[in-house]
Amino acid sequence: MLDGQDSYTTADGRTIGGVMMEMRNITLRFGGVVAIKDISFDIREGEIRAIIGPNGAGKSSMLNVISGFYNPQEGEVWFHGAKRPPMKPYEVARQGIARTFQNIALFEGMSVLDNIMTGRLGFMKAGLMSQALWWGKAQKEETENREAVEKIIDFLEIQNIRKTPVGRLPYGLKKRVELGRALAAEPKLLLLDEPMAGMNVEEKEDMSRFILDVNDEYGTTIALIEHDMGVVMDLSDRVVVMDYGKKIGDGTPDEVRNNQDVIDAYLGVAHD
Ligand SMILES: Nc1ncnc2c1ncn2[C@@H]1O[C@H](COP(=O)(O)OP(=O)(O)O)[C@@H](O)[C@H]1O
Ligand SMILES: [Mg+2]
Structure with missing residues (x-):
């Protein structure tokens, strides 16, 4: 069902379109540290795509590659069917990609x-x-x-x-x-780095609702990093799981939840 460019309708009646963004064999190094090792995945039009994994797995680095903050040493980024040359963040922003940061970056x-x-x-x-x-x-x-x-x-x-x-x-x-x-930029693709970190239950529920509403009412495609597995399971259409820079799982929340590698590497250790 998820192969090719065919669109499909989710259980809750939203339409997911063809591939919007494709990461192909991305490798990102910081000196001797390999933050991302040969990772490929795609993000489809209209989708809520989660990226999960323990601390240091390379999740923020991956969002930083998508947003043009880092250009990977290896691999290709494809956006709307075209290979993207190395770009500055403002150029990526102009293509309709906006983000929030793991640590709030506002003018206080x-x-x-x-x-x-x-x-x-x-x-x-x-x-x-x-x-x-x-x-x-x-x-x-x-x-x-x-x-x-x-x-x-x-x-x-x-x-x-x-x-x-x-x-x-x-x-x-x-x-x-x-x-x-981030919404003020009217993005087609919105990147959220731990939008619910540090929140209480009520704040998380509010934020979850806004994320769903943004997706539904504005039609915005969303990629988010989140630690709370309950939130991930509720919100996302598909999940990429990273561990030590590698991709160890990719699929629907149910598929990922039942993937033994994921259970061992992530759910077992990082659920605190
Ligand atoms: N700017 C940087 N310089 C050096 N190392 C970095 C930098 N950013 C991230 N790293 C390293 O890359 C790895 C992945 O980090 P990160 O992407 O922040 O993980 P996550 O968001 O999954 O917690 C970590 O080992 C981290 O220390
Ligand atoms: Mg991070």
Whole structure:
């Protein structure tokens, strides 16, 4: 069912399309450390794809390869059917890929609204000079960007904190603002590095719901790294399992859950 470019419908009625992103035999080294060893997998249009594995398995490194933060020494990245040359993160962003970070990277002194607005930078074409010359055009752009950001604020249910400096927010809300900033870029592919790490049960439930809603309402394809196996099983269509830089499992949550290598390497040790 998952071979080729055929689309299919999930049990909950979502449509998963053909392959959007394909990692082919990726190897990434840091000096003597091999963070990723010859890994291949794909991400399909509309899918929620999880990457799991113990600490140090190479999960963040893999997201960093997808986002262009690292260029692998070996292997190929294919996106929308074309081989991607080595790229800078901003070039990857322009292709419609946005991300959040394992450690929150927001401007603590700036308001929620302004932080999310920074996600729109790619849409702000009118520079200072043209703002002076084309005042009307710049103003239209500003209005459009504000409207887009306000929609995201409504969507994430954070209207009441829109003017609050991010530094004053509890952890769970900061993570939500970071999601908002990534959404502001209107990505086709959204990369989430441990979006629920450090959250309590209620915050996790909220974040899970927003991730599902982003996928469903915006049609955004999502790749996420997550430790909570319950969350992974609930959210994801397919799971890649990494251990010591290698891929040890790839399939539906049920397939992965019943894979003995995965049980031995990951579920057995990392469930604390
Ligand atoms: N910038 C870096 N420089 C050197 N080593 C790194 C760097 N980033 C990651 N590593 C190493 O690569 C391995 C995989 O790390 P990482 O991708 O962060 O794992 P995970 O996200 O699965 O916990 C680890 O051994 C880590 O120490
Ligand atoms: Mg990591």
